[in-house]
Amino acid sequence: MAETPQRPVAHARPLSPHMTIYRWPVTMMTSITHRATGTGLSIGAVILAWWLVCISNGPEGWQSFHAIWDTPLGLLLLFGLTWSLVYHFLNGVRHLAWDMGYGFDKRDAERNSVIIFALSILGALAIFAAVWTGHAGYLQ
């Protein structure tokens, strides 16, 4: 932390180069992505509220939701949210495993990071593929 707000810094002290100079390990990427997807999903909760309110408003509400979200930009955002949910779910399970003491070995942690990135992308693609190939809508 370069600055403490409680105590104004009299002289700018030299800092060792940190964030910008080192290669990003993949475990750092998964950690930051977990936080970013979690923040994104918090915004997704607002869209869930929007969807539920629209359903409670009957046919016009349903139409109004689809008019905004069933568009290229809307679907792109929904794909991002879908991937975020799959990623945060998988990496969340890994967090729970860490809490129990598993998966801390450096090689395991790096391999699992790559697996989680790959699985989350495949999972999100599979979910959208299921919709587009007519495998969704089974609750009708």
Place this chain on the structure above:
Amino acid sequence: MSTAQTPLHKVRGMGSSHSGTGHFWHERVTAVALIPLSLWFLYVMLGLAGTSEVTALQFLAHPWNALLMGAFVCFSLWHAYLGLQVVVDDYAHAAGAKISLMLLIRFSVIATGATCLFAIVRIAAL
């Protein structure tokens, strides 16, 4: 050994941090609850994709589905609140900014949750 701590303070054992492992523990409890609830939510979203509002209304009007959706909303927002608190703690260093952001997040989470629950009850009552 003499100590300045009151017996109550000693019993609580939280020191100058003012809080113990409560935040960590609640984050984990909500995470565990969200494992089955998220899978159920995904099953519902896929099942309703490409259907009509009649299907969605009928599905969500069922008591079990209304309860599960309510539980998903509550646990998600509780988990989101705890997670966003960590983000604010890490990046907002000034006390004023920290308190303002936390109040904003708390009010937003409560407003979102209340809206969801109201909509779920309204769907069930339609």
